[in-house]
Amino acid sequence: MSRSVEIEFRLNGVVRRAAVRADMSALAMLRDVLGLTGTKYGCGEGECGACTILVDGASLNACLLFAVDCDGREVTTIEGLANDPAAQRLQRAFAEHGAVQCGFCTPGMVLQAGRILARAGQPDRATIQRGLEGNLCRCTGYKKIIDAVEAAAKERAA
Amino acid sequence: MPDAGALERYAAPRALAEALELLRDGDATIVAGGTDLMPQSHSGKARFGSLLLNIRRIAELGGIALEGDTVRIGALTSISALLASPLVRERLSILAQAADQFASEQVRNAATIGGNVCNASPAGDTLVPLIVLDAAVELAAKAGGGIETRTLPLQDFLTGPGRTQRRPHELMTAVRVPLPPAGFVARFYKHGTRPALDISTISLGIGGVRRGDRLERVRVAFGAVAPTPIRARAAEALIEGRALDAAAIEAAAEAAHDEVRPISDVRASDWYRQELVRNMTRRVLAHVAFG
Ligand SMILES: Cc1cc2nc3c(=O)[nH]c(=O)nc-3n(C[C@H](O)[C@H](O)[C@H](O)COP(=O)(O)OP(=O)(O)OC[C@H]3O[C@@H](n4cnc5c(N)ncnc54)[C@H](O)[C@@H]3O)c2cc1C
Ligand code: FES
Ligand code: FES
Numbered sequence: 001m002s003r004s005v006e007i008e009f010r011l012n013g014v015v016r017r018a019a020v021r022a023d024m025s026a027l028a029m030l031r032d033v034l035g036l037t038g039t040k041y042g043c044g045e046g047e048c049g050a051c052t053i054l055v056d057g058a059s060l061n062a063c064l065l066f067a068v069d070c071d072g073r074e075v076t077t078i079e080g081l082a083n084d085p086a087a088q089r090l091q092r093a094f095a096e097h098g099a100v101q102c103g104f105c106t107p108g109m110v111l112q113a114g115r116i117l118a119r120a121g122q123p124d125r126a127t128i129q130r131g132l133e134g135n136l137c138r139c140t141g142y143k144k145i146i147d148a149v150e151a152a153a154k155e156r157a158a
Numbered sequence: 159m160p161d162a163g164a165l166e167r168y169a170a171p172r173a174l175a176e177a178l179e180l181l182r183d184g185d186a187t188i189v190a191g192g193t194d195l196m197p198q199s200h201s202g203k204a205r206f207g208s209l210l211l212n213i214r215r216i217a218e219l220g221g222i223a224l225e226g227d228t229v230r231i232g233a234l235t236s237i238s239a240l241l242a243s244p245l246v247r248e249r250l251s252i253l254a255q256a257a258d259q260f261a262s263e264q265v266r267n268a269a270t271i272g273g274n275v276c277n278a279s280p281a282g283d284t285l286v287p288l289i290v291l292d293a294a295v296e297l298a299a300k301a302g303g304g305i306e307t308r309t310l311p312l313q314d315f316l317t318g319p320g321r322t323q324r325r326p327h328e329l330m331t332a333v334r335v336p337l338p339p340a341g342f343v344a345r346f347y348k349h350g351t352r353p354a355l356d357i358s359t360i361s362l363g364i365g366g367v368r369r370g371d372r373l374e375r376v377r378v379a380f381g382a383v384a385p386t387p388i389r390a391r392a393a394e395a396l397i398e399g400r401a402l403d404a405a406a407i408e409a410a411a412e413a414a415h416d417e418v419r420p421i422s423d424v425r426a427s428d429w430y431r432q433e434l435v436r437n438m439t440r441r442v443l444a445h446v447a448f449g
Contacts, residue, residue, distance in 0.1 A: 005168045022168040022210045023199060045197045046265055058238070058267040064196045065268065066189060068168055069212055112263070134262020 007071035011036075012080025020067040027051045027062035029070070030077060038078035038107050042136070049135030052108035053077050059115050061134070078107035086114055089152045099148040101139035109135050113149045122153050165206035174218045174331070177211060178300040181327045186211045188329065190234060191268035193261075194277045219272070219331060222246060229335045230296075233272025237284075238263070240271065249337055252287040252344035252363055259283065259348050272330045275312070278322050281382040286363040287346050288312050288333060289379040289387055296332040297324060309334060316386040339375070341367045345442050345449075348381075349434055350425075359426045362438045364446050371401045373447065378410070378439070383418040383431055390414045393439065402447035411439040 004019040011034070020029050027044075030036045030053070042050030044063045051062040054076040081087035090110050093099070100106050109132065116123055116131035123131070128149045129142070137145060164185070171177045180186060185207035189195050191214075198204035213219060219234040222243050229245060240246050240257040247254045260266055260283050274284045275295060295315045298307045312333070315323050324330060338344075344365030361381035366373035376398045378390040393414040400406050420431035 003166070022165055023206060025196060044200065046193060046261075049262065049264060052264055059264050060268050061193075061264045064191075064193045064265070066192050066196065066210075066212070068170070068210070069189075069192065069214060071170065115263070131263060134264045 005068050007068055009070045009072060010074045012076055018067070022066070022068055024067040025063050026053065026065040026067045026070055026075075029067035030062060033067075036077055036079055040104055040107060042104070046134075047136065048105070049108040049112060049132075050105055052111045052135065054111060054115075059112050076111075078111060081110070081114070084114075086117060086152075086156070087111075089155050090114060090117075090149070093148040093152040093155065094145070097144050097148040097151060099140055099144040105135060105137040105139075109137070109145060113145075113152070116149065117153055117156070122157060123149075125150065164208045165210060166208045168210045168212070170212040170215045172215045172217070174216055174298065174329070175300070175305060177213055177216055177329060178298060178305060178327070180209060180211055181329060182300045183209075184326075185209065186326075188213055188276075190214060190270040190273040191236065193265055193269045194273055194279075213329065219329075224337075227337050229337060231271055231333045231335065233270060233275075233330045233332055235271045237261070237266040237269045237271070237274075240284075241266070250287075250291060250335055252290055252346050252365060253284065253335075255346040256283045256287045256348070256361075256363075259346070271333055275315070275333065276322060276324060276330055278316050278318070278320050278386065280319055280385055280387060281361065282387070283348065283361060283381070285312065285316065285387040286361050286379045286381045287344070288335065289389060290344050290346075290363040290365040290377040291335050291338065292377075293333050293335045295330060296334055297328040298331045299325065299328045307331065313389070318385045338365070339367055341369065342375075343368050343446055344377075345445050347438055347442050349438065360420070360431050360434050360438065362435070362442055364439075364442045366397075366446065368446075371403075371447075372399055373397055373402055374399055378414060380414070380418055380435065383420040383435060388418070390417045390439075392417050397443070402443070407440055407443045407447065410443060411436045414439040 008017045030039050040050035042048035046061045046064045053062045186209040187207045220232045222231050237257045237260045274282045293312045294309045296309050346363045348361040349359045363379045366376040376394045378393045381387045393410040396410045415436035420428045422428045
């Protein structure tokens with residue numbers, strides 16, 4: 001495709017413009033065009049959740065989303081949560097519970113866990129596990145991740 | 159780089175009429191959630207037309223509404239929206255059961271019912287429940303100055319893996335589901351290796367109207383055992399209007415086993431799928447009958 005498409009959207013609260021090929025994924029745009037590498041490329045086909053982002057508040061796999069479809073929407077990546085109290089609680093809990101080993105899955109886990117906690121105040125372990133079923137971790141065996149999400153929920157309630 | 163083929167233009171119209179106009183002009187690839195199209199374009203399974211037509215901005219394609227005795231589910235309805243709909247959960251529960259077992263939250267948020275139907279995978283998880291519910295597909299096209307719509311039964315719409323009766327200039331606008339009668343019960347079961355995030359090895363839906371110990375207007379449908387989801391009519395006939403005792407259930411399970419012609423692939427052999435069909439039919443039927 002010779003001509004690229006101009007799009008404009010809010011990225012982590014800031015209006016951004018980008019010129020993208022129509023067949024490009026939002027993941028490729030974020031990483032390769034806009035230089036935001038917190039969103040990870042794991043499988044490229046919706047299986048691992050490493051590329052999880054929020055679009056208009058809903059979590060999506062950036063690798064399955066056409067970049068052009070970001071036009072006019074509100075996109076949040078892990079970089080955008082640096083000063084978000086709920087995400088900070090999660091990050092602390094992940095560190096304290098040993099839920100981070102290689103860290104590759106962590107941005108996606110934190111974003112998705114944030115959605116779970118936003119919906120249910122005190123989710124039980126089954127709910128947390130269910131909510132994270134689209135996020136793979138090759139290192140931790142999940143238990144510590146679920147511990148961390150549970151702890152972050154308790155900390156918020158306290 | 160994925161093969162962009164002949165892709166030259168991109169459009170994201172807000173009005174249905176405008177989208178249909180663009181479709182009439184020819185060679186377009188429609189994208190809704192992109193959860194099938196994106197991986198297919200990477201693997202080379204799907205080639206783009208000259209226009210990428212993003213239908214996601216078209217408000218007329220959204221929403222779930224009760225129109226008389228029919229539930230109209232807009233083509234853009236996401237799997238998450240199906241799950242969140244009280245109308246779907248209460249009146250079309252078998253569709254909610256399938257939505258609940260569909261992929262992950264991230265995929266459910268993007269995946270649309272229209273994409274699931276038009277992708278026409280033999281394993282498409284909304285298809286089996288929709289067949290059990292006697293659903294129909296609503297299509298629209300630009301004709302002369304106006305918009306022309308037609309509706310056809312989902313079973314007829316699906317013609318093979320990835321193949322449907324949709325004409326190139328048509329857009330699928332909705333699924334239409336007749337409200338099931340009082341006493342209707344139905345169950346969906348999906349067998350895969352990882353609970354949700356997997357293409358079904360087989361899936362099964364059974365529904366009917368319970369009258370005492372009998373089941374009437376019986377529907378038995380399978381996914382992933384034939385080029386399209388199918389109804390197991392021999393199995394249906396064996397239980398229609400009969401008392402659902404152990405013998406009747408066994409006979410229906412046997413008939414279903416003989417009726418399906420599954421393939422062997424990386425997920426399972428044909429023999430294994432046929433065994434699954436028998437065992438799952440027995441189990442789900444007992445559930446519908448006594449559960
Ligand atoms: C990790 C992963 C897990 C998955 N798990 C499941 C699962 O558990 N069960 C399951 O059934 N599927 C699953 N899928 C497949 C996919 O998510 C679904 O088929 C989904 O419903 C497709 O919808 P979409 O809106 O994303 O379709 P798109 O990819 O946008 O489109 C799919 C096809 O339909 C056409 N199309 C879309 N909308 C229309 C319309 N309104 N009119 C005409 N043509 C149209 C497109 O041109 C394309 O050919 C999974 C996919 C991934 C990547
Ligand atoms: S990279 Fe998107 S889900 Fe794995
Ligand atoms: S910490 Fe390594 S993949 Fe999860």
